[in-house]
Amino acid sequence: MSALEKALQYSKKKQIDECEIVSVKKNITTIRITDSEIAEIKQNFDESFGIRIIHQKKIASIQTTKKDGIKESIDSAFSTIPSLKPREFWQGLPTTISNRNLEGTFDEKLERISGSKMMDIAQSMINSANSDKINTITGSLNIVSEDFEIVNSNGLCFEDKSTYISGIINAESEQGIVPVSGIGHASGRTLSNFTAEQIGKDAKKMCIESINPKKIDSDVYDIIFEPYSVGELLAFVVSSNFNFKTFSEKKSCFSNNFEEEISVNDLNLTDDPHVAEGVGTKAIDDEGVITQKNNLIEKGVFKSTFSNLYDSYKENKKSTGNGSRIGSPMGRSSEPITISAPHNLKIDSGKSSQEDMIKDTKRGMLVGRLWYTYAVNPIKGDFSCTARSGIRIIENGEIKNPGKSVRIIHNLPTMLKNISEIGNNQQNVIQWASLPSITPSLKIENISVNSI
Structure with a gap:
């Protein structure tokens, strides 16, 4: 009998209504790149446990790094129950499921x-970024190997082994009138596809x-956002609006x-937990609910939201399988209480090549990366972000010059209806x-930008 199973037995002896225990064993190796060379290789192994107990519809939680201290942690969490408010809407933890794993999420x-x-x-990352016009290269390479296990007193028992790889390079140049930079990145679950x-x-x-770079006048432009900058908008502006x-x-x-209809009808935004090589790909969410592909925007129409058990039960709904315990730099953590989060936010590919998108632009810019992206007025959808390096000015279908920094203050509902091409x-x-x-x-x- 495993330590987690023994702890569950202990919770039953104490006549606790429901008990959930998650275990995360994580091996993280990081290589840090500074001044165009490898500066450090660091390996870190963590094992931690998250415990959530529900008794008389009161929910308590605790986290520990001590395997032999799980029973004491259960006692500690249980001792707080009398002072807690019951959550009358709670409908119970998941029950037994068959062990499901997806191919391509673990690489030996x-x-x-x-x-x-x-x-x-x-x-190789450094060498391919080298140039006589590049002064400094910084970045990192992260590889994570993870063993996640979840059990609960309703009979659920699930174990999942996962691997992740992510690399990023920031190349900086002081060759021109002002310092500039460029970014390269890749992530996935297997070595062969990296x-x-x-x-x-x-x-x-x-x-x-x-x-x-040339100064960009404050005005209205058509902007082509490259994938890295679209990812920034999805993470910090778009996703929260589809949280149930x-x-x-x-x-x-x-x-x-x-x-x-909230966007152009060519746009499909999906939370896809089963896509190959997705960093968030998983068969079971972090509460033990089977994951499912979830169409948030389908042909421009707002179709769905994402949720975990707690938020769903509060409104007498079913979880969409988006209970998440987000870990760093990738993967899961042993946080005892989940949040609702998408697994892999995916925008379906369109028909246009980026080259054709540029040719179709009379007056605009290409934006490779964004900084300081945040909601200004979330209820209205207003947001702000800054483009610094990686800006190229487009005139009459051609890239003419790099551009200096601009600030973009825009509105999400307006932006989604002004998408003219999808790459x-x-x-x-x-x-x-x-x-x-x-x-x-x-x-x-038709995006207004302000010169900085």
Whole structure:
């Protein structure tokens, strides 16, 4: 009998109504790149446990790193029950499920990768970013191997082994009138589909093409957002509006638009937990609910939201299988209480190549990355972001010059209805400390920008 099973037996002896225990064993290897060379390789192994107990519809939780201290943690959490308020809407933890795993989410080569092999990958990232026009290269390579286990007193028992890989390069140049930079990135679940060289090439290209930027006048432009910048918008502006809790509390800018058209009809936004190589791909959510593909926007129409057990029960609904315990830099954590979060936000590919999108733009810009993206007025959908490097000015269908920094203050409902083209260059994107997404470039018309 495992430590988790023994702990469940202990909770039953104490006559606790429901008990859930999650265990996360995580091996994280990080290579840090500074001053155009490998500065550090660091390995960290963590094992932690999250405990949630529900008694008389009162919910208590606690977290520990001590396997032999789980029983004491149950006692500690249980002791707080008398002072808690019952959640009368609670309908129970999931029951027994068959062990389901998806192919392509665990790679033995990544789990067993050597330090020297990791250094070779990181060096390839550096080498492919090198140029006489690049002054400094920074970045990181992260590989995570994870063993997640969840059990509860309703008979659920599920174990999942996962691997993740993510690399990022930031190339900086001081060759022109102002310092500029470019970014390259890639992420996935298997080693064979990870291309280190492309990361450096993308960073170098964006950086070199940003040298000697021209001032951009404050005005209205058509903007082509490349995948990395679209991922930023999805993570920090779009996703929260499809959270069932936000929606039901009338805090989403689309709370009054369910089953209505909220974007151009070419747009399909999906939470897809089964997509190959997705950083958030999983068969079972972090509460033990079977995951499902969820069409949030279908042909421009607002079709669905995402939720966990608690938020769903509160409104007498069923969970969509989006109970999440988000870990860093990727994967899961042993947080005892889940949040509602999408697994992989995916925008379906369109028909346009990025080159054709540029040719179709009379007066606009290409934006490779964004910073400081946040909601200004979430209920109305107003947001702000800043484009610094990776801006290219488009005139009459051609890239003419790199552009200086601009600030974009815009509105999400307006933006979704002003999408004129969707690219065919779909790409895995994961922002720092954020949600994974899979997205192509988007061309959006009539965006006001302010010169900085």
